[in-house]
Structures are given as C-alpha cells and as structure tokens.
Amino acid sequence: MKKEISMLSTIVLLGIVVGSMQVSANEVFPKEYNTDGTITFEAGGTEVTPPVDPEDPDPEKPVTPVDPPGPGTGGALSIDYGSKFKFGTQKISSTTQTYYAAPDEMQDGSKKPTYVQVTDKRGTLTGWKLSISQPEQFKTINGDELVGAELAFTKGQADSVVDSQYAPTTVNNRLTLTPGLSGTLAINAEAGTGVGTWVYRFGANEADNQDAVQLTIPGKSVKLAQQYTTKLVWSLEDTPN
Numbered sequence: 001m002k003k004e005i006s007m008l009s010t011i012v013l014l015g016i017v018v019g020s021m022q023v024s025a026n027e028v029f030p031k032e033y034n035t036d037g038t039i040t041f042e043a044g045g046t047e048v049t050p051p052v053d054p055e056d057p058d059p060e061k062p063v064t065p066v067d068p069p070g071p072g073t074g075g076a077l078s079i080d081y082g083s084k085f086k087f088g089t090q091k092i093s094s095t096t097q098t099y100y101a102a103p104d105e106m107q108d109g110s111k112k113p114t115y116v117q118v119t120d121k122r123g124t125l126t127g128w129k130l131s132i133s134q135p136e137q138f139k140t141i142n143g144d145e146l147v148g149a150e151l152a153f154t155k156g157q158a159d160s161v162v163d164s165q166y167a168p169t170t171v172n173n174r175l176t177l178t179p180g181l182s183g184t185l186a187i188n189a190e191a192g193t194g195v196g197t198w199v200y201r202f203g204a205n206e207a208d209n210q211d212a213v214q215l216t217i218p219g220k221s222v223k224l225a226q227q228y229t230t231k232l233v234w235s236l237e238d239t240p241n
Contacts, residue, residue: 043076044121051081054104054115054201058161064107076122079130079236080197083114085151087215092223101213103206113209115201116234118187120194127191127240130200131183132175138228146228148218151177155203155212158187162196169193170241171200179230186234188241 048071050062065081072080085101103111118130132153138146153175158168168189175184187200203209217223 041123043123044119045076046074048072048074049078049080049117049119049121049197051117052197052199054112054117054159054199055205057117057159057197057199059197063112066105066107072117073236076120077128077236077238078119078121079234080117080119082116082232082234085114085213085232092225093219095219096216097219098214098216100211101215103209111206113201113203113205114213115199116186117197117199118194118236119197120189121196122238123195125192125195126238127189128194129185129189129237129240130187131185131235131237132177133181133183133233133235134177134179134230135233136230137179138230140224140226140228142226144222144224144226144228146217146223147221149221149228150216151230151232152214152216153177153202153212154214155208156186156200157204158198158200160196160198162198166193166195168198177232183233183235185241190240194240 049059051065051068052059053061053063065083067084069082069084072078083104087099087101090097090099101114104114105111116130118128120128134151138149154173156171156173156175158171160167168187170185170188172184172186175186177184187194187198189198201209202212
C-alpha cells in the first residue's frame, strides 16, 4: 500500500513538471514593459546672460568686452549687452564728413563687430521686438549741440546657435536715427520665433563692421574742440508687431 501511494505521488509530480514545461514553451519573447522619463521646465531666472561672440553666438563660449556700458537687464526676456559706438578723435572740417564706429574690443585682444544681444528664456514662444531711439543730439558737456549729425546703422543681421526656423521674422538691415523721435524698429520676432539668445550685429565680422555704423556731420555744423556724446536707448518689448 505504501508503494502504491509513493508511485502515484511520483506520477502526479511528473505531470506537473511536464505541464509547466509546456506553458514555458508557449511564452513569447522578448517581453516589453514601459516606464516613463519626465522633465519639466519653467521660465529662466533673473540672472544676466553673459555676452556671446557676435561672430559665433554660442552661450557656451561667452566673451568679455573691454568697455561694457553696464550689466544687462536680466530676467527671462532680457537685453544682455550692447556695444558702445566710438567714433574716435577727428580733425575739425568745414566739409561734410562721415565717420565710422570702431569694432568692439574684447579682453583677449580680439575685435568683434558691434552688436546688441537679446535672450528669451520665457519658454512661451510669444515673441518680442527690439527698437532703438536717440533722445537727444550729440552734445558737449556744456550742452553745445552738434547740429545735423546723423547716426546710421547698416549691415544689420541677426544670428544665433538656435535652429534657423526660430529666427526673428523682421531684421532691419539699416537704421537711421533722428534725435528726439520715438523708437526705430530693429528686430521683430513674431510668435513662434526669437527663442534663445540672439545677437543683432552690424556686419558679419570685424572687417565687415569697419564701415557699418556711420556718423555723418554736415560741414556747416559748428564743431568745438571738445568731446560730444549722445545716449542710445535700446528698448525690448514682449509684444511683437
């Protein structure tokens, strides 16, 4: 009786093993199981984006200008940097003359085209516009005006390491300023464009920049042997045209 029970147990166990082998043989491989990877972005902080090389505007490779006007505006939509426009020391002339702003000098000794830099870190793709105005004419420290002097910016172009599909819609190649008038549009980035860091440069490189920013002064304008200065105001708005 004991032998029979033992044999029966063996047969049942063998059946279980064989059955499980048949199930395994019917399984499909490879098996797949999905998991997720997620990341969430928010608008950039208030820190100022450093100036980039206007010839190769990569934020990973910032540059250090010799004579920056001051820190950028900061924020998620910001003007990071704007060159000073230096026309040097010139001889007084009784004929109309055009003078050219010097390139922007960097602390490593290199010279770059003069430019303005804008960064959009809002993450909204709602666009922006950049304009420039000259509230007053060139004047001496005592208020003597350089009558008829005219500033012109030529060879204007926008560049970025961001894909060109996000390039601003309108980039004015030439700007001529009239002192005291409202802003002149430089760049209009419609919705869907202008994301990331963009430079608005005058000429593609130093050589191209040599005659890009021009100051024309009539011969009949009275000129004192003094320094004349003017203020240029770059305005950035979050409402494109």
